[in-house]
Amino acid sequence: MAGKKVLIVYAHQEPQSFNGSLKNVAVEELTRQGCTVTVSDLYAMNFEPRATRKDITGAVSNPTLFSYATEVYEACKRGSLARDILDEQKKVQEADLVIFQFPLYWFSVPAILKGWMDRVLCQGFAFDLPGFYDSGFLKDKLALLSVTTGGTAEMFSKTGVSGDFRYFLWPLQHGILHFCGFKVLSAQISFAPEIASEEERKGMVTSWAQRLKTIWKEEPINCTPPWYFGQ
Template sequence: MAGKKALIVYAHQEPKSMNGSYKAVAVEELSKQGCSVTVSDLYEMQFEPRSTRKDIIGELYNPEQLNYGVEAFEAYKNGCLSEDLKEEHRKVIEAELVIFQFPLYWYSMPAILKGWMDRVLVQGFAFNIPKGSGSGLLKNKKALLSFTTGGNQAMYTKEGISGDISYVLWPMQFGILQFCGFDVLAPQICFAPEYAPLEERRQMLTSWEKRLKTIWEEKPIPCILE
């Protein structure tokens, strides 16, 4: 798929981790296809996860009381967001596929990645309100969650101790990605790599590489709970 553009938002501290390997495989395979691949390595960038007054350059819309959502919306409209946010917006706008690569922490994403979501996916850029779930502005872009877990696959079933993985994914896939207009692809889940033997970990990476060869042909999944 020469000419396609992909963005990998990567949230792990260790390049030699399984997440680091998944990121590296994605960069290599997509590049082989002739795609342009950009990586936002959040830890390497020392990305600021906190939503603060510093995100708005210049005067506030309402200096009497800081309402971050309102201020970010107004700042986006007026080109007054901080430069790091403008840079991430540029990356997202250019991308036709966005891969979020991370370890599952406490049934969710790491704080640094949640901070990326909070600060980057602001009203006016990623969505509008009060139009509801059809208000997403990032349309015609594919997105998927690729992550590792600490527990094995059996633990993330309806009968398992952690419950059905779909309940874990719903806030992220529906509440964030689909709401913002992305076509959400099936997640790439690497269950308990820390406890898997070397050959099994290699097979996990091979499976990811194989999937990436046809990733552009994939159709979005319904982000629903059953």
Template sequence: MAGKKVLIVYAHQEPRSFNGSLKKVAVEELSKQGCAITVSDLYAMDFEPRATRKDVIDRDLHLPVVIKTEEVMCGAQHLIGALSNPKFFNYGVEAYEAFKKRSLASDITDEQKKVQEADLVIFQFPLYWFSVPAILKGWMDRVLCQGFAFDIPGFYDSGFLKNKLALLSLTTGGTAEMYGKTGVSGDFRYFLWPLQHGALHFCGFKVLAPQISFAPEIASEEERKAMVASWAQRLKTIWEEEPIDCTPAWYFGH
């Protein structure tokens, strides 16, 4: 679809990995369609995953705003950010206020701009402990802040990113049988609930069905090639897909 914009948020340390291959083929296929592709390679960017006071920035100085206190720790003055409530740090509240004042750290606002411009956001990552790698979790924590991605009210179907598509493309260590309903790990839809529903749908994204490449590390070369080819083939018609039904029944009612 010429003119469409796609953001790939990529979280793997090794460019030659299977995840790297999936990211590469997505860039190639979507580019063939005339899409504009942006890749946020989180490890290559050394993206900061921690949500801290440093995310509140002095807009004029482009530095963390700090005020000195009387408290002395280890011989040095303790510094506290110029916060709406400097006596008790609440990251969610402070990030919300900073967003409204346009005083969030530039690495956050750079990613928010990419999301805002995208028609489709693809998250490419290996499954870690039934979830995303820490660096990607930090991206979600910091980038999808209140005011930008949602508000109260203004979440789930009313989330601020409701005109965008999102898709999880991930790899697992376990086989497909392990993630079946009767498998030892339980149905794969169970671990998708907090990621797709609790994060993406909460922010309003229309969520496409996940692309799960099961156990590529123990698969044969032919099987790995087939997984990559399957992903490339799906991307040829990705813009024709309907989002999943984002209700508990999709995850637990089958």
């Protein structure tokens, strides 16, 4: 939809990877719709994943016993977070939809993306206490995980060796995105592209592009424990 703004947070080392293809087709399709698309290519940016004292500019409130959460919260209120955090928060704040494109690492996100979440989605910006889940500060935005796996769809089934893929979505979609207020769209899971045929990989890319054509009409999932564990 013309006028919509999309942020793609992209975490893969190789531009010519399958993840790179999924990112590229998303940029192409959403731009074709008239959306403004911004990509945070974390590896290309050499994004700092570590949460440290350097995330606060100026003095900290308690230099003798450093509490990252406390100091970042205070720095957020003062506007004295590190420049790279502020830049990413501005992108999130402007976005109507945030897409996270990444390969599944150990049932989770790559370290560089986890670091982005740790540092960017801080208290005071994405949530507060109270002010989380349905009251999270990003409640007017959509979020979507586009994930590639090493295992097959069969492995990530209820009877598969890895269990239902919804299980690994729980901490990411519910514990991070929903906690910050995002309305979460169903994840796009591309199963085992490395062992798929060229035709199958092309089909996965096409499926993603087709879905994006109507992405703005989708309803968010019911992000509650029964959606993940009660089916």
